[in-house]
Amino acid sequence: MIQTPLESLKKIFGYDAFRLHQQEIVDGLIRGEDAFVLMPTGGGKSLCYQLPALHRPGVGIVVSPLISLMKDQVDSLKAYGVKAAFYNSSLSGTEARKVLARLHGGKLDLIYIAPERLMSREFLERLNDIPIALFAIDEAHCISQWGHDFRPEYRQLGRLRGLFPEIPLIALTATAEAHTRRDILERLGLRQARSYISGFDRPNIRYTVLEKRKPFAQLTTFLQPRYKGTGIVYCLSRQRVEKVAGALTEAGFQAAPYHAGLPAGARKQVQEDFLRDDIRIIVATVAFGMGIDKSNIRWVVHYDIPKNIESYYQETGRAGRDGLPAEALLLFGYGDISLARGLIENSKNPERRRIELHKLNAMVGYAEALSCRRRILLGYFGESLAEDCGNCDICLNPPRLVDVTEDSRKALSCVYRVGQRFGMGHVIDVLRGSQKERVLELHHDRLSTYGIGRNRSQEYWGSLLHHLVHNGFLEQDVGNYSVLKLTDAARPLLRGEQTLSMAEPRVKTETASLTHRRKGGQKARDEYPDDSAALFERLRTLRKKLADMAGVPPYIIFSDASLAQMAAFLPADPEAFQQIHGVGAHKTARYGPDFLEEIRRFIDSSVEKKKNRTQGLPG
Known part of the structure; x- marks a missing residue:
C-alpha cells in the first residue's frame, strides 16, 4: 500500500523527487490548507493538486478553462492509471450520465469541469452528497481584472470559499505579476492561503527578437533547419493566420491555420492533428494553446508582437515543457504596435483600456531593449537574475x-x-x-x-x-x-x-544569425548526441504508432525527455526502464515490453554493423 506522496510520485508518475515547493504544497493541501501557486509552464503545477487528491478522501474537483485542456489532462492521468474524467459540453447525454454515475459512486480520483458548470445551482446541489478532496483553480489569472484574459465566468469562483469553508482550495497560474497575484487572492477569498512562487525562469528557452523586414522569409529561414520539430506561429489577426498558413503549405511545410472564425469541427481536427504530430506547425491567433499540455513543442514564433508580456511569456512557455532546449522568436515591427493598440482601444471599458495600454508599452520596451532578454522578462514579474542568461540573442551576440x-x-x-x-x-x-x-x-x-x-x-x-x-x-x-x-x-x-x-x-541582426552557437564554440543545444539520435527517432516512431492505436497524442505515452533518456541509457529490463524520468509502474507494465524490444533490436543492429565494419563487410 502506498504510504507517502513521495512514493506516489515515483510509483504512479515516475519521478524520483519533488521540485521546488511541490512537497510543501502537497503536504499542506493534504492537511487541509489553502494555497496559491505560481510556477512556470512545465514546472509541475498539476502534480501539486493531483497528488493530494489521491491522498485525501473524496474527489478532487479541478476548474479548467478549456475543453481541450480537460481532455489533455484526463488522457495523461489515465495513462498513469489514475481514475479521472471531465464533465463538459463535449460529452453526449449518455457519456455525461456515466461520468456523473462514477462521481456519485466514488469511482473518480479527479474530475475536470468548467467554472460556469461547476457554479451552476444543479451541480452545487449535487456536491452536497459527494465527499470532496479539494478544489483546484487552474489558470487562475483568468479571475483577475489585472490578468490578460478577463474571463467573467471565473469571477463566480469567489463563492467557493464561502460555500465549502472546510475544503482546501488551491489556485494555480504560470503568469501573474504582483497586481494580478493580489487580485487573485482577494477575489477567491484566499486571505489565509500560503503563496508559493517558484520563479518564472525557463532557462531551456532561447529568446530572440528580430526587426521585422521580410517576415515570411525570416520565418522560413528559421523553420528550415527545424523541420522535424513541432511549433506554433502566433499572429494578431485571423486574416494573417490564413495568409501565413497558406504560404507555409505552398512552401512545403506541414502547417494549418487555427482561429476562432473557423468552424468548431475544423478547429478540433486541426488541434487533434497537431497534438498527434500529424501536423508539425500551427499558425494561430491566441485562441490556440492556452493550457495545451503538449510537451514536445520545440519552438514558438510570434509573427506579430503580442499585446502584453504576460501573453508573450505564457505563449513562449508552450515550448520546451519537457525541459529540453526550445526557442522563442519574436518578429518586431512598429506597424504591429499600431494594430495592437487599435485592438486595445476598441474596448469600451476605460480602466481595462488603460491597463492594457500600459502592458503593451511594457511589451514594446522588452522588444526594443538591448540588454539580456531574460533579465527584462523576469524583472517584469518582480524576479531578478544574478547574471545575464547566456541564452538569448543579446547575450549570444552582444551589442556595443x-x-x-x-x-x-x-x-x-x-x-x-x-x-x-x-x-x-x-x-x-x-x-x-x-x-x-x-x-x-x-x-x-x-x-x-x-x-x-x-x-x-x-x-x-x-x-x-x-x-x-x-x-x-x-x-x-x-x-x-x-x-x-x-x-x-x-x-x-x-x-x-x-x-x-x-x-x-543598432540595426537588428539579419535572419542568417537565427541559428546561434553557444559561447565557447559549443554545439547548439538542440542537437541530440550523435550516438543516440538514431535510436531516439526509432523510439519516436514507435511512440507515434502506439499513440495512434490508443487514440491519444504521442506525448501522453512518453515525453521527448523520456525518450532521450531511453536512447542515452539503454535500459535492458523493466526495473531499469522504470528508472527513466516520467516512467511509472503503470506505464512500465503497459508500454515497457514494446520499448525494451525496440531498444534491444537497436543494440543488436548496432553490434552487427560494428562487427561487419570490423570484418570489412557491407552494412
Whole structure:
C-alpha cells in the first residue's frame, strides 16, 4: 500500500523527487490548507493538486478553462492509471450520465469541469452528497481584472470559499505579476492561503527578437533547419493566420491555420492533428494553446508582437515543457504596435483600456531593449537574475556598450523634478523641451531639467528610461497610471557614486544569425548526441504508432525527455526502464515490453554493423 506522496510520485508518475515547493504544497493541501501557486509552464503545477487528491478522501474537483485542456489532462492521468474524467459540453447525454454515475459512486480520483458548470445551482446541489478532496483553480489569472484574459465566468469562483469553508482550495497560474497575484487572492477569498512562487525562469528557452523586414522569409529561414520539430506561429489577426498558413503549405511545410472564425469541427481536427504530430506547425491567433499540455513543442514564433508580456511569456512557455532546449522568436515591427493598440482601444471599458495600454508599452520596451532578454522578462514579474542568461540573442551576440551615466542622472532628476507623478511620455517631453500645452500648463518649462535632453531623440530617451526601469533604478506604478518613481537604487547613481552603461542602439541582426552557437564554440543545444539520435527517432516512431492505436497524442505515452533518456541509457529490463524520468509502474507494465524490444533490436543492429565494419563487410 502506498504510504507517502513521495512514493506516489515515483510509483504512479515516475519521478524520483519533488521540485521546488511541490512537497510543501502537497503536504499542506493534504492537511487541509489553502494555497496559491505560481510556477512556470512545465514546472509541475498539476502534480501539486493531483497528488493530494489521491491522498485525501473524496474527489478532487479541478476548474479548467478549456475543453481541450480537460481532455489533455484526463488522457495523461489515465495513462498513469489514475481514475479521472471531465464533465463538459463535449460529452453526449449518455457519456455525461456515466461520468456523473462514477462521481456519485466514488469511482473518480479527479474530475475536470468548467467554472460556469461547476457554479451552476444543479451541480452545487449535487456536491452536497459527494465527499470532496479539494478544489483546484487552474489558470487562475483568468479571475483577475489585472490578468490578460478577463474571463467573467471565473469571477463566480469567489463563492467557493464561502460555500465549502472546510475544503482546501488551491489556485494555480504560470503568469501573474504582483497586481494580478493580489487580485487573485482577494477575489477567491484566499486571505489565509500560503503563496508559493517558484520563479518564472525557463532557462531551456532561447529568446530572440528580430526587426521585422521580410517576415515570411525570416520565418522560413528559421523553420528550415527545424523541420522535424513541432511549433506554433502566433499572429494578431485571423486574416494573417490564413495568409501565413497558406504560404507555409505552398512552401512545403506541414502547417494549418487555427482561429476562432473557423468552424468548431475544423478547429478540433486541426488541434487533434497537431497534438498527434500529424501536423508539425500551427499558425494561430491566441485562441490556440492556452493550457495545451503538449510537451514536445520545440519552438514558438510570434509573427506579430503580442499585446502584453504576460501573453508573450505564457505563449513562449508552450515550448520546451519537457525541459529540453526550445526557442522563442519574436518578429518586431512598429506597424504591429499600431494594430495592437487599435485592438486595445476598441474596448469600451476605460480602466481595462488603460491597463492594457500600459502592458503593451511594457511589451514594446522588452522588444526594443538591448540588454539580456531574460533579465527584462523576469524583472517584469518582480524576479531578478544574478547574471545575464547566456541564452538569448543579446547575450549570444552582444551589442556595443556606451556610457549613459550622465544622461541617466538627467532622466532620474527629471522624474524627481516633476514630482514622480508622471509617465514616460511626459518626462521625455520635459527633457526634450517640448512646447506641448500640458507641459506649459503645469509650468514644467520652468524646471531645471526642462530641455536638458533636447540633443537626444525621443526614441533614445524612451530606451534609456526603459533601461532604468529594467535595471531597478525606476519603477512604473501600474496601479497609478504608470507613473515613474525613483527607487532606493537610484540614489548612488544620482550622487555620482555609480556609473551605468547601456547597449548602443543598432540595426537588428539579419535572419542568417537565427541559428546561434553557444559561447565557447559549443554545439547548439538542440542537437541530440550523435550516438543516440538514431535510436531516439526509432523510439519516436514507435511512440507515434502506439499513440495512434490508443487514440491519444504521442506525448501522453512518453515525453521527448523520456525518450532521450531511453536512447542515452539503454535500459535492458523493466526495473531499469522504470528508472527513466516520467516512467511509472503503470506505464512500465503497459508500454515497457514494446520499448525494451525496440531498444534491444537497436543494440543488436548496432553490434552487427560494428562487427561487419570490423570484418570489412557491407552494412
